[in-house]
Amino acid sequence: MDNGKQKWETVVGLEVHVQLATRSKIFSGASAAYGAGPNTQACAVDLALPGVLPVLNREAVCMAVKFGLAIGAQINRESVFARKNYFYPDLPKGYQISQYEKPIVSGGTLAISAGGDGGAQKNIGITRAHLEEDAGKSLHEDFHGMSGIDLNRAGTPLLEIVSEPDLRSAAEAAAYLKKLHTLVRYLEICDGNMQEGSFRFDANVSLRPRGEEKLGVRTEIKNVNSFRFIEKAVQFEVRRQMKILDGGGAVVQETRSYDSAADETRPMRGKEEADDYRYFPDPDLPPLLLEEDFIAAVRAAMPELPEQKAARFIRDYALTEDDAETLTAGRDTADYFEAVAAACGDAKSAANWINGELAGHLNRENLALGESKVSAQALGELLCRVSEKIISSKTAKEVLQRLWNGEGASADEIIAKHGLKQITDDDAIEKIIRQTVDAHPEQARQFRDGNEKVLGYLVGQVMKSTKGKAEPRKVNAVLREMLSE
Ligand code: ADP
Ligand code: MG
Numbered sequence: 001m002d003n004g005k006q007k008w009e010t011v012v013g014l015e016v017h018v019q020l021a022t023r024s025k026i027f028s029g030a031s032a033a034y035g036a037g038p039n040t041q042a043c044a045v046d047l048a049l050p051g052v053l054p055v056l057n058r059e060a061v062c063m064a065v066k067f068g069l070a071i072g073a074q075i076n077r078e079s080v081f082a083r084k085n086y087f088y089p090d091l092p093k094g095y096q097i098s099q100y101e102k103p104i105v106s107g108g109t110l111a112i113s114a115g116g117d118g119g120a121q122k123n124i125g126i127t128r129a130h131l132e133e134d135a136g137k138s139l140h141e142d143f144h145g146m147s148g149i150d151l152n153r154a155g156t157p158l159l160e161i162v163s164e165p166d167l168r169s170a171a172e173a174a175a176y177l178k179k180l181h182t183l184v185r186y187l188e189i190c191d192g193n194m195q196e197g198s199f200r201f202d203a204n205v206s207l208r209p210r211g212e213e214k215l216g217v218r219t220e221i222k223n224v225n226s227f228r229f230i231e232k233a234v235q236f237e238v239r240r241q242m243k244i245l246d247g248g249g250a251v252v253q254e255t256r257s258y259d260s261a262a263d264e265t266r267p268m269r270g271k272e273e274a275d276d277y278r279y280f281p282d283p284d285l286p287p288l289l290l291e292e293d294f295i296a297a298v299r300a301a302m303p304e305l306p307e308q309k310a311a312r313f314i315r316d317y318a319l320t321e322d323d324a325e326t327l328t329a330g331r332d333t334a335d336y337f338e339a340v341a342a343a344c345g346d347a348k349s350a351a352n353w354i355n356g357e358l359a360g361h362l363n364r365e366n367l368a369l370g371e372s373k374v375s376a377q378a379l380g381e382l383l384c385r386v387s388e389k390i391i392s393s394k395t396a397k398e399v400l401q402r403l404w405n406g407e408g409a410s411a412d413e414i415i416a417k418h419g420l421k422q423i424t425d426d427d428a429i430e431k432i433i434r435q436t437v438d439a440h441p442e443q444a445r446q447f448r449d450g451n452e453k454v455l456g457y458l459v460g461q462v463m464k465s466t467k468g469k470a471e472p473r474k475v476n477a478v479l480r481e482m483l484s485e
Helices: 058-070 170-186 227-246 292-300 306-317 321-327 331-344 347-364 376-387 393-404 411-417 426-439 441-448 454-465 472-483
Strands: 008-019 081-085 095-099 109-113 121-133 137-139 148-150 157-163 199-209 219-224 254-259 264-270
Touching: 008 170, 008 227, 058 121, 058 157, 058 170, 058 292, 109 170, 121 170, 170 199, 170 227, 170 306, 199 227, 219 227, 219 264, 227 254, 227 264, 306 321, 306 331, 306 347, 321 331, 321 347, 331 347, 331 376, 347 376, 347 393, 376 393, 376 411, 393 411, 426 441, 426 454, 426 472, 441 454, 441 472, 454 472
Parallel strands: 219 254
Antiparallel strands: 008 157, 008 199, 081 095, 095 121, 109 121, 121 157, 137 148, 199 219, 254 264
């Protein structure tokens, strides 16, 4: 659908609402925590009682600046809060406070991997990021035919991040969103919880004839909170618009919603119904002026970003790009990896085990790395025993399983309890090999006659009688030597 041979080119621009992880709201001291009983966290300011005044939350400003610095944007020394006027039951003031003409952050880029090989990157422009307050929620369940209003969410701080129309496919849109999601969690400005609506987005989609510069008429798909659904919604919208344009028709500019069950978008409201928000600067809030010291302090407290971390992993631990990318997908994953690597002194095997065997256990139980039943310390120790040849990597998998099951606190404890130590005593191994050869004269003869394959069988027999505790490579070598005597 998005290949270069198509007549139409897909154009997508995204608006993302990131709920900032402050403790209190953007203009009041009420708690911004999720999940409390309805209206228990809505103070006089959030309820829009007469005579109250908003006071800007410094932490929300810090977070917006942090984000701006992370995407190499301009941090505007002056930004302005405006009133966006509209009527809705969950908006008691009758307006939402948002930044409009003068946002706190403007211009910046986010690199996404453009797909294809060679790990090519594509820079997506970010037009602006501005601070605003969230509205409350209308609850339509369980009210005996009536709707309820919960104003707990009213006044929760949001950072709205608006991209340039730089995305050229549904897949690129999803890649951009995933990258942004990782970034805001790295920065610890958002918990990233999509079910709770902490990270939600609108996609603007249009088509234009390939080679044409002028943008086509767009539709906007509102409020999606899943990477998979946004990809499907954009794909649907591209197909729908293509059909209209191919038939000689015109796309109508409108807002649409995505129904995931039916996998289709449907009109919500058209351009004629578009609101006139009558924006004007909020007289209760002076322009937000940022001092150099403030910005410098935020800059100094910036954490290492995903790309910097990946570059360091490649440089310092000699990881492949793929490994570096998966291991820096989350800060907890990166920290876990570094702890295992430090404990076992072998970064490559730490990476392999985390991305392989451990990932298998986590996936089976649908757990995040932060919920791993095996600590980084324990895995590190286990991998040490492998590199010291105390156990084979095959046995290590068994030990990991037992650690996972909670059968022991450490690899050493499990190795001791089940007698899993490899037999390193040469005499002992030779004795067992001698017995095996004597017990299989036919196979020994075949090998001497040039049948190489039979060696594998004999190695297997030795491993069986040692219950897997011999080192296969050694058994192989000794067997070969013994048989050619
Ligand atoms: P609005 O305020 O109506 O949402 P904006 O001009 O601020 O409109 O644009 C919102 C988003 O829509 C931005 O991400 C922008 O890149 C994107 N956008 C604008 N025009 C188009 C278009 N023709 N096709 C696709 N995306 C577009
Ligand atoms: Mg919009």
